[in-house]
Amino acid sequence: MEVEHFSHPDHPLILINQVLEYSCELVICSGCEGPIWGPCYSCTSCYFFLHKKCAELPREIKRRIHRRHPLHLLAKSPYKGKYSCDRCYKTFNSFVYHCSFCKFDLDIKCAFQPGFFDVDSQAHQFAHKDHPLILNEEKEYHDEGVMCSVCKEPMSGPSYSCTSCNFFLHKKCAELPPEIKRHLHPEHHLRLLPNHDKMCDFCNETCYESFVYCCFVCEFNLHIKCAFPPCVYAADQDQRHRFRRLLNPLSFKSISFTCNACGTEGDDSPFMCTMCHLVVHEECLSVPLTLKTALHHHPQIIHTFHPQQCIKSIKKHCGICCREVDSKYGVYYCPDCDFVAHVNCSREYGDSATEIVEENEEEQSVTVDDQFMEPSFRVVREIKHGEERIIEEIEHFSHQHNLILTDKVDDDLKCDGCMLPISTPFYSCASCNFFLDKTCIELPRRKKWQYHENQLILSYNRGAHHLYYCHVCNQDFRGLRYTCDVCGLCIDVRCFKSLEDSFKHGGHEHPLYLPADRKNILRCNNGGRGRPPWATDIRENIPHCSGCCVSEESKVFFKCVVCDFSLGMKCATLPYKARHEYDDHPLFLTYINANDYQPSCIICEEDRDPKLWFYRCEECDFDAHPECALGKYPYIKLGGVQTYPKHPHPLALxxxxxxxxxxxxxxxxxxxxxxxxxxxxxxxxFIVHWERWECWNSLRR
Structure with a gap:
């Protein structure tokens, strides 16, 4: 194996198994100035050798003898000539750990535990080097006063022994692993080293065991008994973990730790799982395995100690408080989607935010979506293509004719459900100018939604001139909508499909989250009496939208927890592609102004704010405000020819x-x-203002 090492930048170093002599001379390590007998790295061009362990030393360490700053590894002393170690006062001319602020130096032997450079195997291989040890599976030493040379406890059970030296080891002590990883010190591995009356950093007591687990980067020590505690206490409800209190609560010294169940700091008497060494608060022993929350639409969220194994993306933010979630500690997550939340947020947000799911298998087996998954269409004709089932023709409640599956699209077509540019595949009517994309077809007729306690119903008015007002984005629209029969809430399906706990938008580099206080805006808590909460102007703490710099038009804002970026629903649902009669090509939503000139809108000929979003055609150098490119009513389909009894000719919008x-x-x-x-x-x-049309038409009936 060939490596580049900072101490010898001119040539690469090659790993060799063993070097006894070099040109009839004893080989000396350039890192510690000690003789080399085992594996080492060497340079084939120069007389340069490094012990394998010297070559793998960390570039930065922390030591109790110098707590103020970390120490950095240097190949040579920064001073002229040899340097003096500030611990042993000996002079050397090799590797040094140096603090440039304090002019403090440690040679590498003083920087690490005694025995560090000699240990590379299990306990029984270096605890007694003089003679081989014999395994005794059945021999017992009752009342003989025989003690284990590692843990200093009486011998019992299987053991190793040396008959020549009267040396004994428990089998479990003799086979201690040379390296472990513990939640008590997750940053680095802990190495098994001989103990020299070291104080354990967990129990704060000096232990006289023969060995200790040590982090050679941070000088963190862990006694064997603390690293492998016995199982004396079982607390978890489903027995997945076996916890024991590590210290007597009446006599313990203060212990600082991070709870693996909830991810928060602790300073008390913790509990440790004897099987997987998780450390938790006493109150976290009763963390429910499953919860259900009104802030998430799926029926339950599940607690896990290991988010890395359950969550697709490790870099996550809490779906309730929107702060970052540390994937090293326990969280609640949704098995059906990408939702994740802090344990304390899940348990404590609001008076009724969470409750324990009843121990009823039938109730847990029925999801919220399953209760209201009434389809919005009926299958008329379908075909099978291998394992795939393709629905070719459907009958949808929103249209009087059957709709046919189509995969050829015109750039000017809009979906009659969400009024966005249509994408393939979609369903179209052979008799009318009516289209529905696949996402709108798949919307259920009835929906239980996490942001509203009442059931929502998917509706559509076939009257071509009947428009609606969305209470989420505050815009007029025509198409499919979800409505609440109790409070009158009306949501355009375009907004409905965008309202998620979090989503990734092309206009921002980080994920965007819907804050918990915004989630409650659409909730109806008055039982249908009086004005519901969404009907009032909620102006407290409403940010400015980073897309359009407007704060009043939308009560629902997505926020970025990494930077100061907010996005209102009006901008969050802007179509990526648009058409305008002034340009033959499609216009694309653009988030960054790459031009150096003073920007202006080609349509209205007024200046644009270069910080705000706009539509652009690169081929024609065509820029336009979103409202200019889309028009005043982007989600209303014009035309819609319809006849009325009181007028002799068809009318259009x-x-x-x-x-x-x-x-x-x-x-x-x-x-x-x-x-x-x-x-x-x-x-x-004949012509009538649209806002007067309904009144005029009813008077003429």
Whole structure:
């Protein structure tokens, strides 16, 4: 094996198994100035050798003798000539651990525990080197006063012994692993070393066992009894773990630790699992295995001590408080989606945020979605392609004709469900200009939603001129919507599909989260009486949207917990691609202004704020404000020709702008310069403001 080492930058070093002599001379390590007898790294071009352990020394360590700063490994003394170690006062001219702030130096032998450079095997291989040890599986030493040379406890059970020296070891002590990893010190591995009256950093007591587990980077010591505690206390409900109190609560010294169950700091008498060495608070012994929370739409979340094994993405944020989740400690996670939450947030957020799931297998087997998974369509025709089932024709409740599966799309087509540019595959009507994309088809007719306690119903009005107002993004729309019969909440499915605990948006590098206080805005707590909470203007702590710099238009904001970035629902649901009559190519939503010139909108010819989002065509160098590119009513499908009994000609939904000659409204007499219902007969001048259309039509019936 060939490596690059900082102490010998000119040539690579090659690992060799053993060197006895080099040119009839004793080989000396350039790191510790000691003789080399075993594995080492050497340079084939120079007279340069390093013990394997010297070559693998950490570049930075922390030591109790110098607590103020870490010590950095240098190949040579920073001073002229030899240096003096500040611990043993001997002079050397080899590797040194140095603090440049305090001019403090340690040679590498003083930097590590005695025996560190000699230990590389299990306890029985270096505890008694003079003679081989014999395994005794059955011999007992009752009342003989025979003690184990490692743990200093009386001998019992299987053991190793040397008959020549009267030397004894418990089998479990003789076979201690040379290296372990413990939650008490997760940063580094702990190495088994001879003990020289070291104080244990866990129990704060000096132990006289023959060996101790030590971190040679941080000088963290752990006695064998603390590293492998006996099983004397079982507390977990399902017996997955066996916990014991590590210290007597009446006599223990203060112990600082991080609880593996909840991830918070502790300073008391902890409990340790004797099987997997997890350390927990006493109150965390009763952490429920499963919880259900009103802040998440799936029926239950599950506690785990090992998030790395359960969560797809290790870099996570709590779905309740939005702060980062440390994947080294226990969390609650959802087995059905990407939701994860701190243990304390899951247990304590709100008076009724969580409750323990009843021990009822039938209840746990039924998910919230299963209770309301009434499909919104009926299958008319389907085919099988191998293992895949393809639905070719459906009958959807929103349309009077059957819809056919299509995979060819026109750039100008919009989905009649969410009013966004349609994507393949989608379903279309052969008789009408009606389209639904696959995500809208798959929406259930009834839905129990985590942000609203009442059941929501998927609805659609076939009247071509009937519009709705979304209480999430505060915009008029036409299409599929979810409504609440109790409080009248109305949500565009475009917003409904975007309202998740967290999501990744192309306009920001970090995941965005819906804060817990925003999740409660859409909740109805008045039983349908009076104005529901979402009907009021909630202006407390509303941030400015980083996409449009507006704060009043949306009560629902996604926030980034890494940086100061917020996104309102209006910008969060902007279509990525748009069309405008002024450009032959599609316009794409752009988040960064790469141009150096003063930006302006081609459509309205006014300046743009270069920090805000805009639509752009690179081929034509065409920039436009989102409202200019999409229009004032981006989620309303114009046209929609429909006949009425009180008017002889079909009527269509239109938008009258300054480009049109203003016409007087047949209802109020004012010029129609906005959304209106107009007669399609060129010889008929009938037109009505849309907001007056429903009233006018009802009066004429």
């Amino acid at each position: 239109v938008i009258k702008t300054e480009d049109y000659r203003p016409q007087a409204c047949d209802s109020c007499g004012e010029p129609c310069d906005d959304l209106a219902v107009e007669c399609t007969d060129p010889n008929c001048s």
